Amino acid sequence: MGSATSELPSRRTPLADAAETGLKIVIVGGFGVGKTTLVRSVSEIRPLNTEEVMTQAGIGLDETSAVATKTTTTVAFDFGRISLNERMVLYLFGAPGQERFWFLWDRLFSGTLGAVVLVDTRRMNDSWYAIDRLEHHKTPFVVAVNRFDDDAHRYSLEEIRQALALSERVPMVDCDARVRQSGKDVLITLVDHLYELAMAQEATP
Numbered sequence: 001m002g003s004a005t006s007e008l009p010s011r012r013t014p015l016a017d018a019a020e021t022g023l024k025i026v027i028v029g030g031f032g033v034g035k036t037t038l039v040r041s042v043s044e045i046r047p048l049n050t051e052e053v054m055t056q057a058g059i060g061l062d063e064t065s066a067v068a069t070k071t072t073t074t075v076a077f078d079f080g081r082i083s084l085n086e087r088m089v090l091y092l093f094g095a096p097g098q099e100r101f102w103f104l105w106d107r108l109f110s111g112t113l114g115a116v117v118l119v120d121t122r123r124m125n126d127s128w129y130a131i132d133r134l135e136h137h138k139t140p141f142v143v144a145v146n147r148f149d150d151d152a153h154r155y156s157l158e159e160i161r162q163a164l165a166l167s168e169r170v171p172m173v174d175c176d177a178r179v180r181q182s183g184k185d186v187l188i189t190l191v192d193h194l195y196e197l198a199m200a201q202e203a204t205p
Helices: 035-041 097-108 122-135 159-162 180-203
Strands: 021-029 051-053 072-074 078-083 087-096 114-119 141-146 174-177
Touching: 021 035, 021 072, 021 097, 021 122, 021 174, 021 180, 035 078, 035 087, 035 180, 087 180, 097 122, 114 122, 114 180, 122 141, 122 159, 141 159, 141 180, 174 180
Parallel strands: 021 087, 021 114, 114 141, 141 174
Antiparallel strands: 051 072, 078 087
8 A cells, every 4th residue: 555645754863862661563464454654654764674566476375456556565574663752662563464474473573562453444354363473472462443445344443343353452443554643643552552551460469
C-alpha cells in the first residue's frame, strides 16, 4: 500500500540526551497489511527497510490477490525509531508478512517487550499466525485495525475481536497506517498496555 500521506522527516533527528528507556517493539501482520507504511509514517529517523521489487519468483508463493497494486515487499525487516517523550524511545521492527519469511519472526521477537498486530479486515485470516506466535512467546500485544480502504466493509472492533477470538484483555484500536498521529496513538496504546501489565504484576503477592 502507498504512503503518500506519510510525514517523513527531511533529516535525521538526534536522540535526546535525556532518553534513558529504550523499548523494542515489533509490528507484525499479514502480507501487504501496512507494516512498512506504519514504520515509515511514525519514525523520526529515515527508516531502514529491506524492500525489494516483487518478481515472478514469488508467483505461487505470495498471495497477492488482495494487494494487486503492490510492487515491492519486505524481505527481512523494517526499522525505525520514535521518541514518545523526553525519556522513552521506541525502536520499531516491522516483520515481513509472507509465509516464506516467517522463520525470521522468532528472532525478531527476541528481546521484544510488546508488539502491534496490524489487521486488514479484508484478510483477517492472515492475522492468525502473528497472534499465535506472540501468544507462544508470551509477548504482550495490541491489535490495530488499519482502516485505509474506504471501500472495505467496516466491521466494528467487537466483531473483529470475536472473529479473531481475542481476549477482552487485548486492547484494540482503529488506525490509518499512513498517518503519523494515528500510528503514534497505536504505539501509545501499546505502551499503556505494557505499563498496566507491569503494575498488575507488581501488585500480585
